[in-house]
Amino acid sequence: MTISGQVFDAVLSDLDGVIRFYDMAVLEQLEAESGLPRGSTAEIAFAPATDLPLMRGEITKEQWIDSIARGLADRVPWERGRALGTTLAETKFRADDAVVGLLRQVRAAGLPVLLVTNATPWLADDLALLGLTGPSGVFDAVISSADLGVTKPGRRIYEVAAERAGADPGRCLFVDDRQENVAAAEALGMTGLLYREPADLRAVLAPLL
Known part of the structure; x- marks a missing residue:
């Protein structure tokens, strides 16, 4: 298929910020009760040295x-800090049905769909909770940083994804909500989509779907 003059034979998608979204209400309530500004726990948790x-x-x-x-x-206090960290680690999440539906259509059209994500070691459990594995699964392969030992935007994770897709990098569409990750994919010749909403993905897939 041709997308903006680019040819691709596989779709590679990020998870968080594209497919999965979190409900932070419980954590924000606990932060307020602890006298912390909203987002304080995530600021620590997702700092590079911690994350x-x-x-x-x-x-x-x-x-x-x-x-x-x-x-x-x-x-x-330490115990309150652990409670905040535990609440973040166990935060409820959901899949965006619109995005999942589009990816299912891509697979139905015959293109492989791969998940390429900076992920925790318990990614498989999370995907099962989202209903994205098993007979109704969405992905032909899952490329997890926790398994590979390399995170985006490291070059190797993109190379592995293209290899698993059986496609040349120049024939892959890469979808992510972080500019640095998209830029790294484009540096390998992939077509990059900086994701903001389902309409972005729907538009780039329109010639196929």
Whole structure:
């Protein structure tokens, strides 16, 4: 298929911010009760020093929670910090039905769809909760940073994704909500889509769907 003059034979999609979205209400309530500004826990949890070891599969969920508690230790007691970290780790999430529907249409049209994500070691459990695995699964393959030991925007994760798709990088469409990840894919010759809403994906897939 031709997309904006580019030819592609596979669709590679990010997870968080494209397919999966979180309900932060419980965490925000706990932060307010703790006298913390909204987003304080995530600021610590997703800082590179805290987050990257998890995304590379180097630490467990409990170790990640402990690192969040350490990062909050100057603002809240240790047990409260662990409670905040645990709440974040167990935050409820949902899949965007519109995006999932579009990806299912891509597969029905005969193109492989791969998930390419900076993920926790428990990604498989999360995908099952989202209903994206098993007989009704959406992905032909899952490329997880926690399994590979390399995170986006590292070049290797994109190369592996193209290899698993059986497609030349120049024939892959890569969808992500972070500019640096899209730029890295484009540097390999992929067609990049900086995702903001389902209409973005629907528009780029229009010639196919």
